[in-house]
Structure formats: structure tokens, C-alpha cells
Amino acid sequence: MYGDRVTKALLFVSSLIILLLSAGIVLSLVGGAIPAFKEYGPGFITSTVWNPTSGSEEYGAMPFIAGTVITSILALIICIPMAFSTSLFIAEYYSGTRTAGILRSLVDLLAGIPSIVYGFWGFYALRPLLISTGLTDQGFGVFTASLVLAIMIVPYATSLSTEIISMVPPELKEAAYSLGATRREVIFSVVIPSARSGIVASFILALGRALGETMAVTMLIGNANLIPKGLFAPGNTMASVIANQFGEADGLKMSALIAIGLLLFVITALVNAAGKFIIRRFA
Amino acid sequence: MKKQIFILLVMAAIVVTSCGGGGQKAGKEKQVTLSAAGATFPQPFYNLAFKKYNEEGGPVINYGGIGSGGGIKSLRDRVVDFGATDAYLSDTELSEMPAEVVHIPTCIGAVVIAYNLPGVTGLKLTPELLEGIFLGKITKWNDEKIIGVNPGIALPDVNITVVYRSDGSGTTYIFSDYMSKVSKVWNETLGTGKSLNWPAGIGAKGNPGVSGTISQSEGTIGYIGFEYAFAQKIAMAQIMNSSGNFIEPALGTFTAAADTEIPADTRVMITNSSSPEAYPITSFTWIIMYKEQGYADRSKATAEATVNSVNWLTGGNAQAIATSVHYAPLPQKAAEQATLILKSITYEGKPILK
Numbered sequence: 087m088y089g090d091r092v093t094k095a096l097l098f099v100s101s102l103i104i105l106l107l108s109a110g111i112v113l114s115l116v117g118g119a120i121p122a123f124k125e126y127g128p129g130f131i132t133s134t135v136w137n138p139t140s141g142s143e144e145y146g147a148m149p150f151i152a153g154t155v156i157t158s159i160l161a162l163i164i165c166i167p168m169a170f171s172t173s174l175f176i177a178e179y180y181s182g183t184r185t186a187g188i189l190r191s192l193v194d195l196l197a198g199i200p201s202i203v204y205g206f207w208g209f210y211a212l213r214p215l216l217i218s219t220g221l222t223d224q225g226f227g228v229f230t231a232s233l234v235l236a237i238m239i240v241p242y243a244t245s246l247s248t249e250i251i252s253m254v255p256p257e258l259k260e261a262a263y264s265l266g267a268t269r270r271e272v273i274f275s276v277v278i279p280s281a282r283s284g285i286v287a288s289f290i291l292a293l294g295r296a297l298g299e300t301m302a303v304t305m306l307i308g309n310a311n312l313i314p315k316g317l318f319a320p321g322n323t324m325a326s327v328i329a330n331q332f333g334e335a336d337g338l339k340m341s342a343l344i345a346i347g348l349l350l351f352v353i354t355a356l357v358n359a360a361g362k363f364i365i366r367r368f369a
Numbered sequence: 370m371k372k373q374i375f376i377l378l379v380m381a382a383i384v385v386t387s388c389g390g391g392g393q394k395a396g397k398e399k400q401v402t403l404s405a406a407g408a409t410f411p412q413p414f415y416n417l418a419f420k421k422y423n424e425e426g427g428p429v430i431n432y433g434g435i436g437s438g439g440g441i442k443s444l445r446d447r448v449v450d451f452g453a454t455d456a457y458l459s460d461t462e463l464s465e466m467p468a469e470v471v472h473i474p475t476c477i478g479a480v481v482i483a484y485n486l487p488g489v490t491g492l493k494l495t496p497e498l499l500e501g502i503f504l505g506k507i508t509k510w511n512d513e514k515i516i517g518v519n520p521g522i523a524l525p526d527v528n529i530t531v532v533y534r535s536d537g538s539g540t541t542y543i544f545s546d547y548m549s550k551v552s553k554v555w556n557e558t559l560g561t562g563k564s565l566n567w568p569a570g571i572g573a574k575g576n577p578g579v580s581g582t583i584s585q586s587e588g589t590i591g592y593i594g595f596e597y598a599f600a601q602k603i604a605m606a607q608i609m610n611s612s613g614n615f616i617e618p619a620l621g622t623f624t625a626a627a628d629t630e631i632p633a634d635t636r637v638m639i640t641n642s643s644s645p646e647a648y649p650i651t652s653f654t655w656i657i658m659y660k661e662q663g664y665a666d667r668s669k670a671t672a673e674a675t676v677n678s679v680n681w682l683t684g685g686n687a688q689a690i691a692t693s694v695h696y697a698p699l700p701q702k703a704a705e706q707a708t709l710i711l712k713s714i715t716y717e718g719k720p721i722l723k
Binding site: 135136137138139140141142209210213217223224225226304308309310311320322329330331333334335336 | 435437438439442528530535536537538559560561562563564565566567570571572574585586588589
């Protein structure tokens with residue numbers, strides 16, 4: 087009885103700490119961002135100029151918002167066919183076989199690789215490959231970053247989708263088979279429709295991860311503080327500009343970087359909310 | 370059983386580590402530990418010099434390479450014993466410090482223009498070409514203007530990719546200070562600063578990032594600290610100085626740049642030196658510290674260790690170390706000025722150095 091109360095109190099305190107921590111993070115982000123918003127107003131979000139030279143200082147977040155949104159969406163588009171087919175393979179076609187088991191552990195292994203190693207691989211292996219296609223001079227840019235991002239988020243989308251697809255009740259599938267449906271028909275008319283909201287959720291989770299990815303992106307995107315002029319042009323993302331510039335930042339520049347952090351926080355929260363909305367609507 | 374073995378192992382580990390600690394204390398009694406932070410540009414020199422000084426019986430100095438701006442901020446917040454910067458503090462920055470701060474030059478570093486063009490060595494560049502390339506107006510390696518300055522060199526039909534620092538940096542400051550002096554257009558558009566609004570090219574983080582990107586990608590050009598280009602064997606361009614001579618980056622040509630009038634507080638940029646033998650993109654790098662060392666409960670021993678360490682750094686032994694890692698030593702005149710400044714530093718009003 088006494089132990090029960092202790093457990094309850096402990097759990098309560100731990101959840102309270104989490105709550106206080108998140109509130110503290112939001113508060114300090116908002117507090118730090120105030121000087122930038124005071125100086126530029128809402129125009130901070132839409133301005134495309136990032137000029138840190140003292141004397142003509144001017145900061146705007148648009149190049150980084152554009153970079154983040156473009157790379158993440160592109161990564162998601164590249165990721166969907168890979169993750170979707172892999173999860174169907176593992177959970178449906180080859181469900182329970184040794185091949186599926188090996189493939190599943192390989193996908194999980196991808197999730198465990200540190201971001202910097204992906205960046206390294208992109209820098210030394212993927213970039214020369216892209217240069218040899220002749221589409222790009224140096225291989226740095228939005229497309230390279232998106233490609234590596236896509237590979238990084240595949241395991242997140244795949245493992246959740248696999249989980250969801252294998253949770254489709256066997257009775258439903260058996261009923262369809264007994265009506266004479268082929269395997270393809272079962273997958274497209276029974277499995278996918280009943281797992282739809284879960285699959286969408288898994289891709290939104292993956293998108294959330296792509297938005298905040300820093301290290302691998304910084305190594306490949308080219309770090310140019312401009313709105314990307316094309317798929318193979320350099321750009322920069324919100325997370326990457328913060329990582330690059332906070333060391334020397336001071337005053338207004340520091341505030342502008344914190345404001346970008348706050349915007350990233352808001353965008354991620356919006357994406358998560360959108361995900362929840364979609365799940366509720368289709369569930 | 371397993372648990373007991375584990376506990377035994379943990380206890381053994383604790384005993385071993387505590388003995389190690391005790392042994393160290395007995396060896397060097399009352400050892401002072403100093404903390405310092407700042408520029409990454411002279412970090413290879415400082416790391417080596419401070420290690421040597423400690424071996425000779427000096428204090429342990431922990432130097433954090435967090436960038437010049439970070440060094441200034443750390444000194445202002447009084448979280449380090451001294452800071453280091455590649456850009457001297459402006460009058461405004463000095464007035465924002467809580468107390469009077471002095472600059473002590475420690476060595477001369479140079480920023481070189483490194484490029485990656487297989488088979489091409491001895492590339493010559495003028496200030497006009499640098500302006501055109503870094504502002505994105507000259508986009509091909511076989512541009513007529515580059516060929517005009519380099520008649521004997523077969524330049525390929527390859528796009529130029531400029532690589533610059535994506536983080537704030539003293540290296541960028543030195544390069545842009547030079548460019549602002551030699552190019553009116555540069556001065557009016559990009560200006561001088563630790564990070565700039567680059568119109569073309571790609572950014573990479575830190576001197577290692579830029580030099581790595583250049584050495585890995587054909588057709589690139591960028592500015593990096595001399596020692597990084599030297600260590601990675603990247604080709605460096607000869608730059609035309611203010612006397613019209615093309616100068617190869619080398620220690621002798623860096624020292625020549627300091628052959629000029631140096632003010633008493635040593636706050637001077639020696640880029641675009643008027644000396645005919647000088648490499649033009651050259652700069653002092655400084656240690657910054659408070660003139661009155663008795664602040665925030667600092668002990669006299671700490672204050673003495675701080676001043677003695679920096680004094681040692683500007684002396685002959687440390688300057689020889691600087692040369693070994695490709696920084697030019699302080700010329701006689703600058704070293705004398707450094708000593709004068711160090712002698713003016715006090716602890717509770719009394720000079721520390723005699």
C-alpha cells in the first residue's frame with residue numbers, strides 16, 4: 087500500500103519534470119526570439135536576406151524555411167516508394183520468412199547509423215556519383231541532401247508501416263481470399279485500406295524527423311544562405327544554419343538564430359498536428 | 370557470484386583511479402589550471418605551445434577553440450583567464466567590456482587562396498581576379514581574365530566553385546578585411562566581417578571543412594589558414610601585393626608584412642602591407658586579457674600564471690614552436706611591444722611582470 091503511493095508520487099514527479107522541461111524550452115525560445123521579432127516584425131519570417139556583416143546587419147528566415155521544407159518534402163517523396171514497398175514485402179508477401187527477417191534487421195540497422203556517418207557517406211560516395219552524372223558541378227545541394235535524408239528516414243517509415251500492415255486482422259484477409267481474390271487484390275483492396283491511417287502516420291513521423299535533421303544535411307547542402315535556385319543548387323536548412331552560426335553569434339544575430347529555432351519548433355508541431363488530424367479523420 | 374565479481378571490479382577501478390589522482394597531486398604541488406578560449410586559426414600553435422609549457426613546469430592551460438567571437442564573449446563574461454581572437458576589438462567592443470582589456474600579439478598567420486585543379490600549379494591571382502571569382506562574376510577557370518594573368522598555364526574549361534566558411538570566423542574576417550582594402554565593389558557590397566552574405570558558392574564549416582571540401586572537389590577555390598593548406602598539400606595561389614609583385618605564401622613573406630608602423634596597443638590589421646616582399650593576406654593573432662588581473666576573486670597565483678604563460682608565448686622558445694607549425698614568428702619590434710603591454714598588467718594595482 088505504502089509502495090503504491092511512492093510509485094504514484096515518483097511517476098507524478100517524473101511527468102511533471104518533463105512538462106516543466108518542455109515549458110522551459112518554449113519559454114526560453116520565445117524569450118530569446120523577442121529581440122529579432124521586435125526588430126523585424128513578422129517580416130522576419132518572409133524576408134529572404136541574411137546579411138551578418140556588422141553595419142548592414144539584416145536577418146530573414148525565408149531561405150532556411152524554404153530549404154527545410156523543400157529538402158524534407160523531397161526526401162519524403164523519395165522515401166515513400168522505398169519504405170512502402172519494403173514494408174509490404176516484409177509484412178505481407180514474405181511475412182514470416184527468413185528473407186523478411188533479415189531485411190527487417192537491415193532496415194533497423196539503418197536507423198541505428200549516426201547522422202554524421204550518413205553525411206560522410208554522402209560526401210565521399212554519393213557526391214562523386216552525382217558529379218559523374220554531369221547534372222551538378224560539385225554534388226552539393228538540395229537534391230544530394232534530400233537523397234541522403236530519404237535514406238535516413240526510410241527505417242522510421244518502414245518499421246511503423248510494417249507493424250501496422252501486420253496488424254491487419256487475418257480474418258479480413260481470409261474472407262477476401264475465400265471470395266476468390268488474388269493476393270494483389272487482397273493487398274490493394276483489404277490490407278492497404280484498413281492500414282491507411284497508420285501508414286500515413288508513419289510517413290508523417292518520418293517527415294518530422296527529416297525537418298530537424300542537421301549534421302548530414304549541413305555536410306551536403308552547400309550552406310548557402312539563399313533560397314535554392316534549383317534542385318542541384320546549394321541552400322541551407324533551419325537546423326543547419328543554427329549549427330553553423332551559433333558559435334560566433336551575438337546580440338541580434340543570436341536572437342535571429344533562436345527565432346529560427348522557434349519557427350522550426352512550430353513547423354514540427356504543425357506537422358505532428360496535421361498527422362494526428364489525418365489519423366483521426368481516416369481511422 | 371557474477372554480482373560479486375562485478376562489485377570487486379568496480380572497487381578495483383575506483384582504487385586505481387584514485388591512486389592515479391593522488392600521484393599526480395604529489396608530483397606538482399598546488400598546480401594552477403588556466404582556462405582560455407577563442408580563435409581556431411592559431412589553435413594548432415597554442416595547443417602545442419601550451420603542452421610544451423606544461424611539460425616545462427608551467428600551469429595546465431585548457432584552450433577551447435570556439436572561435437574569435439566566442440573568445441571575446443567568454444572574456445567579457447569572465448569565464449576564462451584569457452581569450453584569443455583574430456580580429457582585434459573595435460573601440461565599441463572595448464567599451465562594452467566590464468574593464469580595460471589589452472591585446473597581446475602572439476604570432477602572424479596568413480590566409481591562403483587554395484584551389485583544386487589537377488595538374489595546375491603556380492596559379493597567379495590579382496586582387497581584381499579575386500574580386501571577380503569570389504563575387505561570382507568570373508565563373509569559368511579558362512576565363513580570359515585568368516588566362517591573361519597566367520599565360521603559361523593550361524586552364525581547363527571547368528566551372529569555378531567558391532568555397533567559403535559557413536560559420537563565423539576570424540579567417541573570413543582577415544580575408545574580407547584584405548578584399549575591402551583592395552576592392553571598392555567588395556567594400557560596398559560584402560564589406561568586412563566574420564561572416565558575410567556570399568552571393569555565390571558553397572559554405573563549409575571550419576578551416577578543416579573548407580580545406581576538406583577543396584581537396585575533395587575539382588574546380589573549387591577558397592580561403593583557408595596557411596597551415597591547413599600546407600598540412601593537406603593543397604595548391605596555393607600566388608597573390609599580387611600592393612607593390613605589384615606576385616608573392617608565394619611562405620613564412621618569410623608573412624613576417625615581411627609586419628614590417629610596418631605598429632601602434633602601441635598593437636591593434637592593427639597588416640593586410641595589404643606596403644612592404645614589397647610581403648604576402649598581402651596576413652594578420653597578427655591576439656591574446657586578450659584584463660589589464661587589472663585582480664577581479665572576481667582571482668588569486669595572485671592565477672594572475673601570475675596567466676601573465677607568465679602569455680609572456681612565455683611571445684618569447685623565443687614558443688615562437689620557435691610557432692614556426693614548426695607554419696605560423697610566422699613575431700618580428701622583434703612587435704615582440705618588444707608585447708612585452709611592454711604585459712609589463713603594464715597589474716594585480717591589485719601592482720605590476721606582475723618585473
